[in-house]
Amino acid sequence: MTRQVGRPVSLADTSLKDVGALTAEDAALELERLAGLIAEYDKAYHTEDAPVVDDATYDALRRRNVALETAFPELVRADSPSERIGGAVSEGFGKITHAVPMLSLDNAFSDGDVQDFIGKVRRFLKYDPLMGALAVTAEPKIDGLSLSLRYENGRLVYAATRGDGTTGENVTSNALTIQDIPQVLPAGVPDVVEVRGEVYMAHADFASLNARMEANGGKVFANPRNAAAGSLRQLNSEITKTRPLKFFAYAWGEMSDISADTQMGMVELFGQWGFQINPLMKRCESAEELLKVYHGIEEDRSGLGYDIDGVVYKVDRLDLQGRLGFVSRSPRWAIAHKFPAERAFTTLNAIEIQVGRTGALAPVAKLEPVTVGGVVVSNASLHNEDYIKGIGQDGESIRGGRDLRVGDTVIIQRAGDVIPQIVDVDVSKRTAESVSFEYPEICPACGSHAVREINPNSGKVDVIRRCTGGLICPAQAIEKLKHFVSRNALDIEGLGEKQIEAFYEYDMDKGGVRSPADIFTLAERDKSSFNKLRSREGWGAVSARKLFDAIDGKRQIELNRLIFGLGIRHVGEGNAKLLARAYTSWTGFNEAMNSATDTTSDAYRDLNDIDGIGGTVANALVEFFAEEHNREALDALLAEITPLNVVVADSSGSPVAGKTLVFTGSLERMSRDEAKARAESLGAKVSGSVSQKTDLVIAGPKAGSKLTKAQSLGIDVISEDDWFELVGDN
Ligand code: IVH
Numbered sequence: 094m095t096r097q098v099g100r101p102v103s104l105a106d107t108s109l110k111d112v113g114a115l116t117a118e119d120a121a122l123e124l125e126r127l128a129g130l131i132a133e134y135d136k137a138y139h140t141e142d143a144p145v146v147d148d149a150t151y152d153a154l155r156r157r158n159v160a161l162e163t164a165f166p167e168l169v170r171a172d173s174p175s176e177r178i179g180g181a182v183s184e185g186f187g188k189i190t191h192a193v194p195m196l197s198l199d200n201a202f203s204d205g206d207v208q209d210f211i212g213k214v215r216r217f218l219k220y221d222p223l224m225g226a227l228a229v230t231a232e233p234k235i236d237g238l239s240l241s242l243r244y245e246n247g248r249l250v251y252a253a254t255r256g257d258g259t260t261g262e263n264v265t266s267n268a269l270t271i272q273d274i275p276q277v278l279p280a281g282v283p284d285v286v287e288v289r290g291e292v293y294m295a296h297a298d299f300a301s302l303n304a305r306m307e308a309n310g311g312k313v314f315a316n317p318r319n320a321a322a323g324s325l326r327q328l329n330s331e332i333t334k335t336r337p338l339k340f341f342a343y344a345w346g347e348m349s350d351i352s353a354d355t356q357m358g359m360v361e362l363f364g365q366w367g368f369q370i371n372p373l374m375k376r377c378e379s380a381e382e383l384l385k386v387y388h389g390i391e392e393d394r395s396g397l398g399y400d401i402d403g404v405v406y407k408v409d410r411l412d413l414q415g416r417l418g419f420v421s422r423s424p425r426w427a428i429a430h431k432f433p434a435e436r437a438f439t440t441l442n443a444i445e446i447q448v449g450r451t452g453a454l455a456p457v458a459k460l461e462p463v464t465v466g467g468v469v470v471s472n473a474s475l476h477n478e479d480y481i482k483g484i485g486q487d488g489e490s491i492r493g494g495r496d497l498r499v500g501d502t503v504i505i506q507r508a509g510d511v512i513p514q515i516v517d518v519d520v521s522k523r524t525a526e527s528v529s530f531e532y533p534e535i536c537p538a539c540g541s542h543a544v545r546e547i548n549p550n551s552g553k554v555d556v557i558r559r560c561t562g563g564l565i566c567p568a569q570a571i572e573k574l575k576h577f578v579s580r581n582a583l584d585i586e587g588l589g590e591k592q593i594e595a596f597y598e599y600d601m602d603k604g605g606v607r608s609p610a611d612i613f614t615l616a617e618r619d620k621s622s623f624n625k626l627r628s629r630e631g632w633g634a635v636s637a638r639k640l641f642d643a644i645d646g647k648r649q650i651e652l653n654r655l656i657f658g659l660g661i662r663h664v665g666e667g668n669a670k671l672l673a674r675a676y677t678s679w680t681g682f683n684e685a686m687n688s689a690t691d692t693t694s695d696a697y698r699d700l701n702d703i704d705g706i707g708g709t710v711a712n713a714l715v716e717f718f719a720e721e722h723n724r725e726a727l728d729a730l731l732a733e734i735t736p737l738n739v740v741v742a743d744s745s746g747s748p749v750a751g752k753t754l755v756f757t758g759s760l761e762r763m764s765r766d767e768a769k770a771r772a773e774s775l776g777a778k779v780s781g782s783v784s785q786k787t788d789l790v791i792a793g794p795k796a797g798s799k800l801t802k803a804q805s806l807g808i809d810v811i812s813e814d815d816w817f818e819l820v821g822d823n
Contacts (some may be wrong), residue, residue: 097098103588112160112161112164113164113325114231115164115165117165118167120161120165120168121163121165122159123161124158124161124162124165124168124169124170124173125170126202127154127157127158127161127174128158128170128172128173128174129155130154131151131155131158131174132172133145134151134154135174137369139619139629143668155174156303158173158174158279159633159634162634162635163614163627163633163634166410166627166634166635166637166638167638169634169635169638170242186262186264186326186328187262187263187423187768188256188260188262188263189251189253189260189261189262189263190259190260190288191241191253191258191260191346191469191679192243192260192346192347193238193287193346193347194422195241195255195256195258195261195289195346196258196261196419196422196423196424197258197422197423198234198405198423198424198427198429199420199423199427199428199429200403200428200429200430200431201428201429201430201431202430202431202433204384205382206428206430207383207384207387207406207424207428207430208380209521210380210406210428210662211227211229211380211383211538212406213275213380214227214417214425214426215227216764217416217417217763217764217766217767218413218416218417218763218764218767219761219763219764219767226378226379227378227408227413228283228355228376228377228378228408228409228410229376229377229378229383229407229408229409230356230360230374230376230406230407230408230409230626231374231375231377231379231383231386231387231390231404231405231406232343232371232373232374232375232404233371233373233390233397233401233403233404233405234402234404234405234429234430234431234691235291235293235341235343235399235401236293236317236318236399236400236402237291237292237293237294237317237318237321237322237400237401238254238255238291238292238293238318238321238322238325239254239255239289239290239291239292240252240253240254240255240264240268240289240290240291240292240325240340241253241254241255241261241287241288241289241346242268242284242287242288242289242290243285243286243287243346243347244278244285244286244287244288245284245285245286246284247278247279247280247282248276248277248278249265249268249269249274249275249276249277249287250265251263251265252264252265252267252268252269252274254326258422262326264325264326266330267324267325267327267330267332267333268325269330270330270333270334270338271292271333271338271339271340272339273338273339273340273341273369274340274367274592275366275367275368275654278366278367279365279366279367280729282366283348283349283350283351283352284349284350285347285348285349286345286348286767287345287347287348287351288342288344288345288363288366288368289342289343289344289345289346289720290341290342290343290344291340291341291343291367292321292338292339292340292401293317293318293321293323293338293339293340293341293400294317294318294320294321294336294337294338294399295317295337295339295398295399296317296398296399296400297380298337298339299316299320300312301337301718302314302320302336302337303320305815309804312745315468316400317399317400317484318400321573324336324338325338339369339399340368340369341369341370341371342360342363342364342368342369342370343360343370343371343374343405345363351584353411353412354410354411355376355409355410355411355413356407356408356409356410356411356414357376357409360374361409371516373386373390373393376409377692379491383404383406383430383579386404387404387430388496389724391404392405393430393813394432401432402431402432403429403430403431403432404430405428405429406427406428406429406430406431407427407429408426408427413426416424417767418766418770418771418774421666421667429582434506434507434743435465435506435507436465436504436505436516437463437464437465437470437504437505438463438502438503438504438519439460439461439462439463439470439503439505440460440461440500440501440502440503441458441459441460441498441500441501441502441503441515441518442459442460442461442499442500443457443458443499444456444457444459444475444481444497444499444530445457445459446532446533446537447568447570448536448537448538448560448566448568448569449568449569449595450572450573450576450660451559451569451570451577451660451662452536452543452559452560452561452562452563452566452569453557453558453559453560454475454476454478454532454536454537454543454557454558454559454560454622455474455477456475456476456478456480456481456532457472457473457474457475457477458472458473458474458475458497458503458515458732459472459501460472460473460505463505463508464465464520464681465505465506465513468507470505470513472512472513473505473512473513473515474513474514475497475511476556477516477556477557477558478532478558479556481495481496481497481530481531481532482571483495483496483497486556492516492517492518494516494724495518495520496518496529496530497515497518497530498518498523498527498528498529499530500523500524500526500527501518501519501520501523501527502519502520502522503515503517503518503519504516504517504518504519507679522717534558536560536561536562536566536568537568537570538560538566538567538568539560539562539564539565539566539567539568540562541560541561541562541565541566542560542561543556543558543560543561543693544558544559544561545558545559546559546568550709554817564722567597570597570607570608571593571594571597572660573660574593574597574606574608574609574612575590575593575659576658576661577609577658577660578593578612578658579610579658581657581666582654582655582657582658583647583650583654583655583658584645584647584654585612585640585643585644586639586643587636587639587640588612588640588643588644589644590649593606596615598701599624601618602622603622603623603624604618604619604622604624604625604626608726608729608730609658609726609730610726610729610730610732610733612644613644613648613730613733613734614733615641615644616641616645619637619641625637626640631658647734647735648735649735649736649737650731650734650735650736650737651673651684651736651737651739652673652676652677652678652679652736652737652738652739653666653669653670653672653673653674653739653788654669655679655734655736656669656672656673656682657669659717659719659727660715661713661714662713662717663709663710664710664713664714667705668705668706668710671703671704671705671706672703672706672714673739674739674778675703675706675778676739677738677739678736678738678739678801679731679736683727683731684696685699685700686714686715686717686718687718687724689714689715689718690709690715690718690719692715697711697715697783699786700714700715702780702781702782702784703780704769704778704779704780705783721775747775747776747777747820748819748820749772749775749776749777749788749789749819749820750775750776750777751776751777751778751793752777752778752779752788752789753777753778753779753786753788753789754772754777754778754779754780754787754788754789754790754791755779755780755781755782755783755787755789755790755791755803756768756769756772756779756790756791756793757783757790757791757792757793757796757797757798757799757800758792758793758794758795758796758797759793759794759795760791760793760813761793761794761813762813762814762817763813768791768816771820771822772820774821781801782799783806783808784802784806785806787803787806787808788808788809789808789809789810789811790803790808790809790810790811791810791811791812791813791815791816792810792811792812793812793813
């Protein structure tokens with residue numbers, strides 16, 4: 094084997110030895126050399142366009158590397174060439190943690206939603222008409238990808254994509270090729286400036302880029318957004334340079350100084366600093382005015398020369414934005430009013446029934462693939478069996494009562510990232526053979542009866558038909574596991590839906606996974622298994638090891654992720670966070686849930702008292718913990734993992750951190766929502782009722798029984814004014 098081509102790099106002599114004859118030391122040395130050598134050849138080939146070895150030699154090196162890794166899996170290197178494809182280094186761009194998270198926007202789909210948004214903002218702020226008009230800006234929602242540009246002392250230090258909102262990718266060298274992005278800001282700007290906005294591609298530029306790519310025999314981009322994303326996320330900035338990208342500034346992150354007091358003022362400042370700002374941005378004083386701007390922009394949409402997918406409204410005054418704050422990942426002071434969804438005709442080829450983790454039978458429409466708004470759609474949600482029959486949630490008729498049948502011509506609609514919906518059916522196209530769809534009453538996964546329960550509260554028949562198979566239903570078990578490893582739960586890299594399906598099928602002594610705990614014993618069992626993961630199709634020594642490492646990395650897990658991951662009915666991410674905050678440790682939560690199974694207990698009452706947790710959620714939790722097999726599964730899981738205790742929000746110096754507060758009576762300077770949000774941001778818990786656990790009651794005029802109870806329990810009571818003084822908001 095010739096290993097020396099172009100440059101005097103050589104491998105140790107050990108490379109000539111049979112892999113089986115190598116010592117671990119030899120192998121480690123050779124793996125190190127191979128990693129360096131292959132990386133160098135990759136760079137020469139992909140980045141410098143100047144290969145220094147022929148393909149056969151190169152392939153032999155890679156094969157040798159894999160052979161060594163298979164024989165010595167414990168020696169697989171972090172920079173192993175096996176996990177890297179050519180020049181597209183899988184680590185890709187460096188990561189950047191945003192100084193201020195990059196948020197997303199809540200959506201409005203109708204004029205009514207916009208009126209609701211304004212109403213909510215006014216109520217939250219107790220915004221009195223006497224305080225003058227509430228100014229809100231309206232501007233196009235650019236359909237590109239967001240970018241954060243950080244300048245220090247007037248110089249661009251980095252450009253980062255949004256990523257997951259907390260951490261993005263460092264695309265600085267690519268951003269430097271975009272003309273709309275200044276590298277230097279004028280003298281006098283604050284020391285730290287983070288300008289945020291949208292990278293996009295204009296229609297004309299998109300068309301000529303695609304024409305160029307096609308002429309060169311390359312693939313074309315489906316739409317300008319994909320073209321912009323593909324161009325910005327190029328590992329080779331020389332390529333990005335040839336792509337006509339543009340940038341609009343519309344928001345900001347960290348700023349060492351804010352020299353305007355409105356949204357409009359800030360954006361105008363960005364314009365003065367040399368950024369492109371959208372000329373259609375307007376300041377309005379009522380919902381009606383906003384809607385006028387919206388409909389105007391909608392009319393002009395096709396002539397703008399770039400894609401937009403709605404209009405964004407933002408409360409103009411920055412002090413009010415500050416008071417409004419955020420709900421999870423979106424600001425309360427802004428909303429995106431989306432344009433109506435795009436529609437298309439297609440054929441309903443089949444109706445498939447999927448069984449979810451709680452046993453719900455969910456019908457899915459299998460469609461003849463059709464392009465809607467640049468995306469190929471082949472599935473659509475059908476919600477439930479009534480929906481197929483043409484009956485809505487409350488028994489009302491939908492689609493004029495027309496049912497959906499296999500073979501029908503249907504109109505589908507896609508709005509943003511929402512799952513496509515079937516909005517209507519063309520019954521005139523039905524053939525004589527057409528028959529109405531018969532919804533199964535037997536679970537297609539396990540054959541158990543599937544029933545529609547009667548809701549004990551309303552006495553009404555549930556719209557959802559559920560499999561009664563429980564533990565014996567493989568579909569439920571698999572869906573529960575998928576949920577457990579999903580992104581917002583345990584988030585185990587390399588263990589996705591496909592892998593869960595495969596692992597579920599294996600025997601337990603051959604690396605099977607049937608319950609969450611099994612995931613954490615996989616590596617240990619793999620050691621003694623005759624059917625090792627690394628020898629299975631689709632897996633190798635490197636990927637198997639990576640998976641085991643990823644699993645190990647989740648042995649310590651945030652409490653809210655664990656609670657969410659359990660897949661308890663009605664316990665979504667939001668409720669899981671509320672529970673984690675309330676109980677702060679797994680022990681606390683587990684003990685409370687076990688005691689709460691007695692609904693006359695204090696534990697049950699405390700659970701119901703958590704602000705935001707209602708009776709339905711409490712009952713679902715009680716039901717879950719009352720099941721013997723759930724408790725067993727939890728015990729097994731908890732023997733493997735350590736949930737992290739909740740650390741009370743960073744509220745250094747906050748006088749109410751960790752305290753339980755109750756607001757009662759009418760508040761005059763703020764709304765109840767604002768009071769609650771502010772208290773929580775200071776690390777306090779807000780409860781709806783007074784008990785021995787209450788630390789402080791803030792009582793406004795007309796306070797009644799809660800005040801009396803607080804007094805009888807000897808709990809501190811203060812006025813609304815005292816509250817502002819206490820938290821320093823005067
Ligand atoms: S404001 C805190 N303004 O929409 C709010 N976003 O759904 C920050 N977008 O990730 C965003 N045009 O990529 C804002 N004029 C505009 C926008 C805009 C497009 C994108 C942005 C963001 C997403 C949120």
